[in-house]
Every structure is written in C-alpha cells, then in structure tokens.
Amino acid sequence: MLTDTTREKLKTVSTATLSTALFKRGLRNQFIQDVRPLKHKGRNMVGEAFTLRYIPAREDLNRIEVFQNRAHPQRKAVEECPPGAVFVIDSRKNPRAASAGSILVTRLMVRGVAGIVTDGGFRDSPDIAELAIPAYHNRPSAPTNLTHHQALDINVPIGCGDVPVWPGDVVVGDGEGVIVVPAHLADEIADEAVEMTAFEDFVTEEVLKGRSILGLYPATEDRTKADFAAWRAAKGR
Amino acid sequence: MLTDTTREKLKTVSTATLSTALFKRGLRNQFIQDVRPLKHKGRNMVGEAFTLRYIPAREDLNRIEVFQNRAHPQRKAVEECPPGAVFVIDSRKNPRAASAGSILVTRLMVRGVAGIVTDGGFRDSPDIAELAIPAYHNRPSAPTNLTHHQALDINVPIGCGDVPVWPGDVVVGDGEGVIVVPAHLADEIADEAVEMTAFEDFVTEEVLKGRSILGLYPATEDRTKADFAAWRAAKGR
Amino acid sequence: MLTDTTREKLKTVSTATLSTALFKRGLRNQFIQDVRPLKHKGRNMVGEAFTLRYIPAREDLNRIEVFQNRAHPQRKAVEECPPGAVFVIDSRKNPRAASAGSILVTRLMVRGVAGIVTDGGFRDSPDIAELAIPAYHNRPSAPTNLTHHQALDINVPIGCGDVPVWPGDVVVGDGEGVIVVPAHLADEIADEAVEMTAFEDFVTEEVLKGRSILGLYPATEDRTKADFAAWRAAKGR
Amino acid sequence: MLTDTTREKLKTVSTATLSTALFKRGLRNQFIQDVRPLKHKGRNMVGEAFTLRYIPAREDLNRIEVFQNRAHPQRKAVEECPPGAVFVIDSRKNPRAASAGSILVTRLMVRGVAGIVTDGGFRDSPDIAELAIPAYHNRPSAPTNLTHHQALDINVPIGCGDVPVWPGDVVVGDGEGVIVVPAHLADEIADEAVEMTAFEDFVTEEVLKGRSILGLYPATEDRTKADFAAWRAAKGR
Amino acid sequence: MLTDTTREKLKTVSTATLSTALFKRGLRNQFIQDVRPLKHKGRNMVGEAFTLRYIPAREDLNRIEVFQNRAHPQRKAVEECPPGAVFVIDSRKNPRAASAGSILVTRLMVRGVAGIVTDGGFRDSPDIAELAIPAYHNRPSAPTNLTHHQALDINVPIGCGDVPVWPGDVVVGDGEGVIVVPAHLADEIADEAVEMTAFEDFVTEEVLKGRSILGLYPATEDRTKADFAAWRAAKGR
C-alpha cells in the first residue's frame, strides 16, 4: 500500500533520481521507454498502477457497437480505477490507433485518478493536454482504439514501454517520463531518493558557483561531505 | 468538389471524430501516421489534396543545378497547386533530407494554399512554424531534398504516412495530425462528424459534471438521448 | 582552428543553408539525424567538436561505484572539454539510458562550453532545457548512463546520429538540429553560407510580396540578379 | 472444436489461400508477421491454439532459481498443453532473449503437441530445427528467457506477431509462415480453402501450358469455368 | 537498349563488383536494400527494369472483386512485361501483404521474363522458390496484396528498397541481392566489371596461395601488375 508519506516524498523527486536508486538494487529496466507527457504541468504524477491490457483487434470482435456493452473492459476499467491510482495501458507499443480519448480521460480526472499512461497514443490529444490530469503517451493518434486494439484484461501484470508493470506498483511521472517502482520497494526508494535529491541540489549549487565535479559528485572528498552537512544544516533538509 | 459548406463544417471537427466516422464505413487507415504540426495555430487545415511524388534520388540526376530548370516538378508543383488545396508530398516516410523549405512554403502560403503535409521533414522548420500556413511533417530535416529525394510526378495518387492519398481527397489537419477523407464521402462524413461533435461536446460537459460514462457514451440509456436533445435545444446545435 | 570571424558568421546562418553548401562540395551526410534541441533559445550553437565515445555497458564494469574514479572518462571529459567547444557524445543512437544529466551539463555550461550533443538522450531533461547552454538529444531518458553506456574514449573520431564527427570539426546547431562542418572547410563554408543567407532573405521578401519562385529561386533571370544587387546595396549586406 | 476432417483439410492448403478466404470475410490481419519456420519439413502444422503470455522480466523476479518452482508458468504450460494443440507464445515481438529452448520443445514434441510459435526467438535453434515438431520464430536467440521475459498467463487471449490469438483458434503453419483462423470459422474456411486450392492448382497447370491469366485468374471467362469443371472431373477433385 | 553482349557480360559479374564500379562514378545508392533471393540457382538475373507501382490500399477500392477487371494494373503488368525484362515492384518496403503470388510469377516465367523483384514480400514463396525464374523479396508474406497494396502505375520511375529504378535501367541479381545500373552506363559498367572480376579472380588465387593483400589488392606494387598480366595471358582472360 502506497502511504501518504511515501506519495508526498515521491512528488518531490525526479524519475532520474529514482532510476539510480533502482539501479543500485539491480533493477535496470523500470523507466517506460519512448513515452512523454502531453503537457507537463510541473507537478509529479504519483499513484499505484491500475492496469488495462490490450491485444490486437480482430475486426469482427471490434465493431463500433461493442461500446454499447457496459462490460466492455475499456469502459469498465475507467469506472473502476481507484482514485489516486495511475491508469496504465499496455498498447503493445502501437500508436497507430488510440489507446483512449479525451472523454475517458476526463472521466478518470473527475473520478480522482492520479494520471494515465499508455505506450501507444491518445486521440483528442490537444484536449487531453489541457486537462488537469497528467497523461503520457508515445504520440497523438486519432483512430479509434477499435482499429488496432481490443481491451481485454483489467488489473493484471502487463508490459508498458518494455517495462513490467504489476498492479500496485508505484508509478511516478515527471517532465521527463514515467518510472515504475515495485510496490515492496516504494518506501525505501522514496526515502533514498529524497536524500539523493538533497545531495544533488547541493551539488548543483556548488557547480553553479564554479566547483569542479571531481571529488564533489560523487562525494569522494571529505570536504564535500563536510560542505554538504553544513548545507543541510543551513537549509534544514 | 469540396463545397464551401463542407469545408466550413470540416473546420469545426477533429481528426479523431473523422476517424470514427470513416471507421464506421470500413475505412480504417486514413490517418497519416507519424506526422505532426510544426506549430498548431488552433484552426483546422482543410482542402483538397494536390500531390507531389518523390522517388529516391540518383546522384547524377540531382545535382544542385537541376533547380535551374523551371519545369523541375517540385518548383512547378508549388506554382500550380490551386489556392485552397492541401499540398501533400509522398517522401516515402524518409525524413533524412528535406521535402521542402521555408521559401517554397512561403510561396504556397502567398498563393493561398490551405496547408502542406509530408511524411518526411521540412528544412527551415523554425521559420515554417511561424508562417500563417499549416504544415505537418515527421521531423525537422536540414539537408536539401536533392540529397535523398527526386521530385517526379504532380497530382497522381500517392502514399503518405502509410495512407493512400488520391488527388481531390479532402485533407483535414488539426492539433493531433492529418486525416484523408475520400472525395466522394466528404459531404456525408462532414455532416456526420458535426453531429458526433455536438454529442461529444454534450458528453464532455456531462462527464465534467461527474456523470458516469456508462449509459452516456455511447448513449445506451434513454435518459442520455433525452438529455442530449434538451442540450441541443438549449445550445441551438 | 575556428577563428572568431568564422564563429560569428556561423552564428548567423542556418543548418539548412550549411547543408546546401556542404552538398555542393559532395558532402551529403553531415546533418546529425534524429536529434533535436531540448529548448531552442534563438541563438546558434557554434564550436569545435570535443568528443566522447561510449560503448555498450558490461554490468561488472559499470557499477555505481565507478564514478568514484576521478579518471572515469565521462567525468574527465567534462572537466577537460575546452571552453568554446561543443561536447559531442557517440551514444550509438541508443536513448534507452542517459548520455548525461543536468549536473554534468551545468558544469559544462559554467566552464564556458558552447553546447552539448548526443544521439542518445539526457536525463534531468526539463532542467537542462532551462540552462543557458544549448543541448541536443534524441529524447529524454531518466536511467543512469551506466545502465547501457560505458564511457571509453575522449576526443577520438566518432559517429553521432549517423554522421562522422572528427575532433575539431565545427559543430553548428540551430532550432532545427545540428550539422558538422569539416574543420578544413569551416571558413569557406561560413563565407558561402553568409552569402546564401543574404540571397535567401532577399528571396523571402520577394516571395512575401507575391513574386513567383520561377526565375527567382534559383536566380535564373537577369532581373533577379539585378534586384538582388539593388537589395544588397539598400540593405548594406 | 477442431474436427479431424477440418484438421486434415487444413493440412492440404496454404497460408496464402487461407489469408484470402479470411480477407473475403473482412479479417485482414490473421497472418503472424515476421515469423518463419526453423526448418520446414513439407507438412503443414495444424492445431488449436494453446497460449502462453510473457511480460517484460523484472530482475528480482527472474533469477535462475525461479525454475525450481514446479508451478512456473513456462514449465507448467509445457506440461499442460494438449496433444494436437499448437503452443503459441506472446513474446511481445522481442527476440533479444529466448522464448524457449530445445528441451522444452522436445518435451512438447514427445507429448504430441502439433507445433510451437513465438514472435520472439528460440535458443538451441539448430537442435529445434532438426526435431520432428514444426517450430516458428523471428530469429535465433541464445539468452535464457529470464533475461527479458517473464512467463505469466496460460491460455489467455494474446497477441503474436501483431495478430490476435484466442485459445482454441486454429493455427496453421506452412513453409511461408503461420496464420490464425478464428475457431468459429475453421470449418467453413477449410472447406473454401480446399475449393480454392483445387482452382489454383488448375490455374497453375494452365499457366504452365502458356495460358494468359486474363479471364483465367479470376475465372471471368465462361471457358475457364468449363475447363475447370473438366479438370476437376478428370482429376477427381 | 540492353545489348546481348552487355547482358552476357553482366551474367558473369557480381553485384559487389558492380557496386564498386558505380561507386567510382559517384553512384552510391544502387543496391536494393534488404531484399534477398527466394532461392538462388547460381545464375545471375539480368534484364531491363519494367516497373509496377503500388500505393497503400484503400479498403473500398481493393475488394476481392477488383481482379475481375482485366485492366487491373497488377494483372495487366504481368501480361505486358517484355520477355527478357526484370519486373520490379515498388511495395514501399512493406512486406505485411504480398506483392504477388506463385500464379503471377509462373506466368511471368512462362512469358520469358528474366526475374522479379519486390521490396515487399511474395506469397506462395515456397512454390516461387522452386520456379525457374529468379525472384527477390524481403520476406514471405501470405496475405493477398489487396490487404495493403493497390497496384497503380505501370512502367514509371519508382523506388525499390531505397533505390531509384527508372524503366529501362539494367537490373542484375546474384546470390547476394539486386543492383540497378542506370541504362546509359550499362555498357561501360559491364566492361569495367568484367575487367575487375578478372583481377579479383587473380587476387583470390594469390591470396589462397598465401600472398599478403598489401601491394596486391589494390595493385600498388609493380610486381602485382606483372603477375596479373602473366595470369591473364595464361588464362586467356
């Protein structure tokens, strides 16, 4: 379970920093590849993964009428995704048809969902870009999802942008992209990332003052450690 | 022939909505893949397709001197494209050399052409982005078109971004991308898309008020139909 | 050696114009493919290439501890790159892990380096976009470079975006992308590009006034040559 | 249920002919893309699809020890796949690690399974090529599947080579590749394909004798229909 | 016009040697990329290009019935291609549907056509592989061409595998692939390639005897020139 404390911490760190923390634990492949924010609003997206799995569409099973069925997994998933979760779609990295459009994304936003990610593309992307819900995709894609996608499973483990996404994993998005933190590591990764961020902020200030990175980043000189301790004390971090 | 009425209607609907209308008629592949606006100005591009076909360049046939020839198909096409048309280039999805640059695009703009699309790339793309003519491409590309492209045919059927484009087809571009509506369907598709847009606008308003998409989108509940009728009456749409 | 005069000239011309000047000399492949500015600030990046070569990472040679080594080529290169140079990284067109992050790029900026280019991706890309140093990459990439890259050689000839980059070549970046001018041609290419730019500016003005491109671009009519001479006299160019 | 009659018919027709029969019914996307036989032995592979779904591997969940678990889905699936079925693996079109190796494929063969297909690659591919079980993949791949794949679900609908594969669909492979016939159409498609094959054999003979394809293929001339009727009578087909 | 003399010469040289001869004349892009023989029979394919252009298929224009039309460009082209020519298809490098199948290729063979090339794929590829006509494609592809291709133009300039192919260019295929020799250069390229082949055969013999390539290949030592002259005299070449 994602605690409020961890959620708040993850709002203050970058996907780059989280990548390094995961790399140190042998997890090298948690950054969703080739996915970008439709429009970043400066705040991180954080939430537990709630997933939707698509398979390739067969024409006879994906006529326009299928949406008449209230149990259609795409529509059902949109109504069932918990507030605070991130809705993650496995579109098999295929952006040639949409994964979803502005009406469904608006519904997710109204329902309090924390964000939406697909390794395909969204339609109505200019509208979605203006909504107050973070959204990440590969590229805009106008064709209805029925053209190439069939929604199948709700909240099963999936792949998204070459990354394994297990329901309940903690998904974090910033202006750079989206990373998936395994559920059982979320607390410790958040803690470590907050520490690393403090150090990186300190280093950035020093570098802007003209200091060399040698001995500073990483902190191989004792002086660096002392300076950082002083900085933390001064900044209250 | 694209009528003024249909042109005006198509200025008010999205490529996503048009995709769905075409999908209902069995046309699943009319959205030009992997092409984007250099800078969207908020208005749709609408016009009949006027095409230019490139083949791979052979070095001896594509020296810098070829542009001295007034009959060079690229230059000829730019002077012949009718005002109100959309200039569509088949660049074989190759953005490694330019399809055109700012001077030619400026000339098209001055001549009243409605827009320009390539499945390759434009050079001088920062300048083109600021022109008052919509332009869509895959990515910026500085090298002269002679490097990889030889202009060959004017106004023949082509492929562009995996989509068939027949001269006279109606090309519509918005902030998402570009779709090609077969000429004989333009009027009925425009009518249907206007209707669909009204419904989608109604649905969006309802969703923003907190209404579930089940029964609403699509309108499987009678109440939805009644609400929509009332909304249309109130809005005069 | 890049002279100040040539450097200043190259700040006033586009990569598109430079591409054409190189094309005329039989150099068809100097524009770095599929690389874009993180955020273009309106000024050209110009400098001599200082290179860094990556090879694929082997896990045992690329643990997080390797950065403790002051001689690590990535860190060493960042401290050694001359002010005024452009730092160019051969990332084998692999953006799945970062080529560098904001701290190193900040250090380069503070040291007076003219810009940075990779055919991979940067991490902390939103921060880098806001720095006062031009940066070009394929796409944002949060994972630490150790994930897929091992820094190996400093200032050797490399490939970047399918282009040969020899140390000392003159690298020019604008809002469109990055081009590599062989060192021995820099002066003459700069001269020619300045001349071409004057002509293109003249042509653009004429086209905006409504003049046809036939006879104008290229200047196959005597009238064009006369008009251009008059324009130059009037403009003092 | 795949009947013996239909199975036998499908052994005598090509994936090309089946593609056309499916195309006539609006099913345009049933041929598994970019998959080939390791070594074709001249007989068709025919059987009902039994599926295995992979997602990207997370390192901590895919250590070498996981195979100690008898319930590991890859091993479990190999023991559960019914004799006569075709084992189809969704490897997300990723051949960078193996989907399976010769020991598992040998076990499938011994158990009477009709064939195996992956849109990734097999390891021990030279050995598998010599086994008496048809196998289709993208390319050889030595790395253990744990490197990039995690076996997850058994006998759920999957994608394979961009094609939807539903458990029970009838999978047919020949020297060209693999096609997926929806279960409910298997009988009628088999019947039609047998008819089409007779006609194509007749046409081939006529063409070899020097007859033009015009009027012959398709049979738009009455003479063709008469000749074919005579041929069928003579051949007893 | 391809003379019999030149045709015979081109049957004795490799596409590699022809590539070099073209490279010396500044033609760097005449080898059709990513195309291979279905089954090489040890003899070169040589003939003048006769072309067929495909564009992406629009569903309503490519129903199965279109082949009833005797004027359908694919069928018409097969009947019109001159004996001795090579039939080259521009399939836009898309092998997801067939460019042609065994019946049409058989018809071309019977009509005396010298070979067939597509940058897409053939259906019935195991049958085509056994025919006595050289055929080159990207990969086997069972789906009917109507699925993704619309035959449009006969004998116009096209692209095939990124190479410009002008009707009448001389197309040569061997076990390695296919190269396109511009018509006006065919005689001189054939002559030069025959000379180069003699030298390469001599060099190969010398290398097999243990001689170093330095001074031998290229013939920078006088001794090499003398030895080659003696070899030619002895061999009568």
Place this chain on the structure above:
Amino acid sequence: MLTDTTREKLKTVSTATLSTALFKRGLRNQFIQDVRPLKHKGRNMVGEAFTLRYIPAREDLNRIEVFQNRAHPQRKAVEECPPGAVFVIDSRKNPRAASAGSILVTRLMVRGVAGIVTDGGFRDSPDIAELAIPAYHNRPSAPTNLTHHQALDINVPIGCGDVPVWPGDVVVGDGEGVIVVPAHLADEIADEAVEMTAFEDFVTEEVLKGRSILGLYPATEDRTKADFAAWRAAKGR
C-alpha cells in the same frame, strides 16, 4: 590468455549454455544481437577478440584511392589479426554497405584466423559462405565499405550488435549466433558450460524417453540427481 584447454571446451558447448552461465554471474547482454552465420559448418568458432572500429564515412576521406594506402586500418587489421583470434567489426549495426568482402576474409582464413563477425554485412557473401572460416553478419551487402564505413581503430573496445567487445574477450560462435565471454571469466565459464552440457544432454535423453520436465529440469528431485550420476558414470562424462 585463452588456453588450449578452454578453447577445446568451448568448442563443445552452445552459445545458449554459455548465455545461461553468464546470466548467473549478472552478465545479461553478451549475445551479439541480430547476427547469423553465413553458413554453419557444424563446428564452433572460438577465439580471442581482435577488433576493428568503423565510423560513418565522410565522402572526401573515403574515395576509392584510400585503399592504395598500406596503412589503411581495414587492410592493416587484416594483416595483423593474430592466428586463432576472431576478427570482430563494429559496423554500428549498419548493413547498408559491406564490412568486408571475400578477398579479405580469404586472407584471414589463410592466415589462420578463427572467424569473423560484423554487425553489418559482408559483400561476396555467397563466396564467403563457402570458405572454411566461420563468418557471421546481419545480412548480405554488396556496396563497398567506403560507401558508409570508415575504418578507424584497431583492437580497441567496441560495440558489436549491442554487446561490449573488449580485445581479448573470448568469442564463441555456433549455428545460433555469437557470444562474447569476458576474458577473465573464460576458464570458469568453459568449465561450467561443459558441466551444464552434460546435464542437458542427459535431460534431453530422458525427455525423449517420455519423462516430464518437472523435477528433471532443473533437477529438483533427488531421483534426477541419482539418475544423472549414473548416466555420467555410464557415459564417462
């Protein structure tokens, strides 16, 4: 240094088995991707890596005359590669021009080199396929290497097919592909692979007799261990 003992052991094991042994040590990326034997002759290729690095060719530096220079790195490398080594070329995964041709490969063969690998393509590939030296590439490629490649460095660390190759690493090729064993691990990996191969051979025999893989592979049942011990005793392995 590769000992004779280790070399002989590595001739008896597969790249698949070696992949697993490396995977157990955390090395997940040592199998060269998308490279295949031109024609496998049934024996493994084994030798220490001797490398050649290519960068993209610049036209003025890669005219046909450059081969007149005896110090040209491609020619020099071919004469300097030690007998028993494997010649590995970094072609940046670009098979659009050749990495080498039959004359150079013949020279390597005569000099006793153990094999040749490129992540690009060979020209004269049908001839190379028949030589008594193992050769691996991506696909045949007739154009001279000067078209896209410039040979630069001899025996430096390189990337080949996304794998790091350090001079002296032990390169093993079989019918499946090529794997790179870090030099310091060669002995222990060879030992372990020989052991694993014995077990896999035992397992294969058992599976062919009808035994389930559960408990057998891996050997989680005591009975398996006992049976294997008996098998080894009987077989003398």
